[in-house]
Amino acid sequence: MRNRGTLDQTEKTDVEEILAYFSRTAEGVWAVDDEQRIVLWNAAAERLLGYPADQVAGQICHELLSGQDPRGQPVCRSDCPIMDRARRGQLPESFSMQVRRNDGGATWIDTSIIVLPEESGKEGSAAVVHLFRQVGERTPLCPPLRIHLLGCIVVERADGSRVVGPLWRRAKVRALLAILALRQGHPVRRDELVEALWPDLDYPAALHNLNSTVYDLRRSLEPALERATDSYIDYEGGSYTLNSGEAHWLDVEAFEAGIAHARREPEPTQAMSRYQEALDLYRGEFLADIEPGILLCDMKRQWLRELYLTTSEELAAIYVKQRQEGEAMALYLKAQALDPCRETVARSLMRLALDRRDRATAVAYYRRLERALWRELEILPSQETSLLYDMAVRGD
Numbered sequence: 001m002r003n004r005g006t007l008d009q010t011e012k013t014d015v016e017e018i019l020a021y022f023s024r025t026a027e028g029v030w031a032v033d034d035e036q037r038i039v040l041w042n043a044a045a046e047r048l049l050g051y052p053a054d055q056v057a058g059q060i061c062h063e064l065l066s067g068q069d070p071r072g073q074p075v076c077r078s079d080c081p082i083m084d085r086a087r088r089g090q091l092p093e094s095f096s097m098q099v100r101r102n103d104g105g106a107t108w109i110d111t112s113i114i115v116l117p118e119e120s121g122k123e124g125s126a127a128v129v130h131l132f133r134q135v136g137e138r139t140p141l142c143p144p145l146r147i148h149l150l151g152c153i154v155v156e157r158a159d160g161s162r163v164v165g166p167l168w169r170r171a172k173v174r175a176l177l178a179i180l181a182l183r184q185g186h187p188v189r190r191d192e193l194v195e196a197l198w199p200d201l202d203y204p205a206a207l208h209n210l211n212s213t214v215y216d217l218r219r220s221l222e223p224a225l226e227r228a229t230d231s232y233i234d235y236e237g238g239s240y241t242l243n244s245g246e247a248h249w250l251d252v253e254a255f256e257a258g259i260a261h262a263r264r265e266p267e268p269t270q271a272m273s274r275y276q277e278a279l280d281l282y283r284g285e286f287l288a289d290i291e292p293g294i295l296l297c298d299m300k301r302q303w304l305r306e307l308y309l310t311t312s313e314e315l316a317a318i319y320v321k322q323r324q325e326g327e328a329m330a331l332y333l334k335a336q337a338l339d340p341c342r343e344t345v346a347r348s349l350m351r352l353a354l355d356r357r358d359r360a361t362a363v364a365y366y367r368r369l370e371r372a373l374w375r376e377l378e379i380l381p382s383q384e385t386s387l388l389y390d391m392a393v394r395g396d
Contacts, residue, residue: 019039
């Protein structure tokens, strides 16, 4: 089912008028507010799933439908990934799931999403609209993989075994898996893969390399493979796809979603726990064992690195407020090791030292920053940092 886009603010009309429009469509439609309560249930949804509109109004959608993927894992849940993406302003992809009908049975539906944005200047979404149609029963997907792209690439099969072997040790094999995994089940054109992995080769040679690399990846994921095709890699219409799409666990997605959840958590203890769980996923630089430029991934690598550093500082600040200075210092020191030129981290370490009346350590942190800035950028610390240094020297 085709994916719909988020409405542009300049084109947005009154939300109630938009929902009224959807109520008249022939497709099944339900919409939820920011608390996942059903605010629209059209006549087609009544016919397809059997729930009267007046019965479902105000109900929590995941409690009503109990949506599951082909592996029996919950799609609909309280920490709904669709709502999370909507809150972050990201367009959720189309997906299939099995939902519960009013008669107690189950049916498969293909679903796509439209996010109706809040008024300009407000956070969140006014409503998340689900458009769906009934489809036949789905065949089971291939066993899900756990794919780690933060740090060196690691892939674990459903039985807990790791993908290893001489073919897997080839960088282009791992890079191909990373590209397909990041697309989460969406096709990647053969020409795009050739350009990303072998930009300096002529097309026939690059295409030969791609065919060999696809074969090597298939044999790596399924060593007992006896056919030219496998459960995981599909080729159709000039494009390759990693089958099962979002059924596979991807650490990059879990990392970003975990931080988003932590930032919304109002209770400090729960927030600290969520922050730490997300930070623990960051085993190192994004695609650390893939040479720069091979996937045009440098911007993504920098973004995830900055997200890790910013989040570390956010969690450390909460630790300071909770008078857990030791935990805060440990986070700041890890961030400083990753980016010795980060002045906000150096200032935080200096303040913690000054709070302990440890002027010598505060000065040492400044000197370390000063050397790093001059070595890497040939600049001096900012005035704000220098003022802290003066306080440490004078003993203010």
